[in-house]
Amino acid sequence: MNAQTWWLLLEGAWTTAWISGVAIAIGVVAGLAIALVRMARIPVIDQVLVIYISLARATPLVTLVLFIFLVAPTFGIVMNRNIAGIMALTLNTAAFNAEIWRAAFLSFSREQKEAALACGMTNGVIFRRIMLPQMFTTSLPGLVNEMSFLIKGSPAIAVIGIVDLTRVTNRISAVTYEPLPPILAAAALYMIIISMLLKLQDMAEKKANRLTM
């Protein structure tokens, strides 16, 4: 492999990283928002969210990507490929994250909440100062797991022509007729991205120790 193929690979890795990164960032926050709204148990809205979650979790990523990219124009929306890719990944990961956050809400210590109420904290303060920091620590392993699933599922965005880290290996081997080196290199790059996530998980686990009373 020469410098140019490496450059192409890195470009592909960058595309995978930034598109997944944006979807992860939005998906983590959106998942939290969905879980929050679900905790309020508002009729209709709650049912709608339940349906969304089951649909999004059951739909293969490729299908979701194609669906968004092809359906948007029928509503008169001109959809940029990257945006369609990000939307599909986000819709997918937010549904999984919503379940992770929801589990954290449901298992949160009633005693700690009562101690906060007794000090005069409002629900907003309790959520921000007492619950969220702990929920973040306890949910991080699950969230990171989901992030790595998302990155590993991200080649699905290639179906609408985005040249991500997997797609670029095809392009390279189409020119060089040597498929193995670029695929091995791509695998190494995926591993680097994922291992950075696992590092994050490690840090969270150390911090989680102090939450066990």
Added chain:
Amino acid sequence: MPDLPAVAIERLSKSFNGIEVLRDVDLTVNRGEVVSILGSSGSGKSTLLRCINWLEQPDRGAIRIGGQRIGVDDNGRRMPARELAALRAKTGMVFQSFNLWPHLTVLHNVTEAPIHVKGVAKKEAVRTARELLDKVGMAHKMEAYPYTLSGGQKQRVAIARALAMSPEVILFDEPTSALDPELVGEVLGVMKDLSAEGYTMVVVTHEMEFARAVSDQVVFLDKGIIIERAAPEQFFTAPETERVRKFLELKQ
């Protein structure tokens, strides 16, 4: 309003799933007073305490904190969440299981509510917290996380946390019941100091010696009804009912 009682409870009743746990409870706690609530398991002591700061909602009756009705107004309308929280801040609570916030250091457990509820400046909150932690003998552990502390230490931090809001009354729900016997003394010692300093306290406890030494008033709950209330000397030496006599015999 210096002469309004710290807590005034009038005809308080509460049921869980149709079973009456408190019936027509009347109780007045004056400022500077220590009231002990005694009674056997399941008699409704915790429920009574938790109604005072509206952690449980009573079915009937009125509770006033420093003259202000908590939970509902006199027309039965629910209090807005913000007002309820502000009134709760005037009552401190110490739980059997400590309930410290594990993600915060000892210092931050104590400063959290003053800063984020009262809006006290951080520096000021830290200064007060240091004084309070010193008072409960925990100043040397300010930077420690709760999981590193013994039960007695956790409970002393929890007391400092309650004091930090300068409450009008502190509610203690069996503060020493979860402690190893050798750690009970350090917590009761702190509570004795507080009563000597004039703090208003309502204490649910099974520590008879403590109740006798520190209380101004002892109240005995039986199946949700206050069947006896008296000054401690009278309560412990000449109880009026057979029920209390039996209870005290078992505690010997």
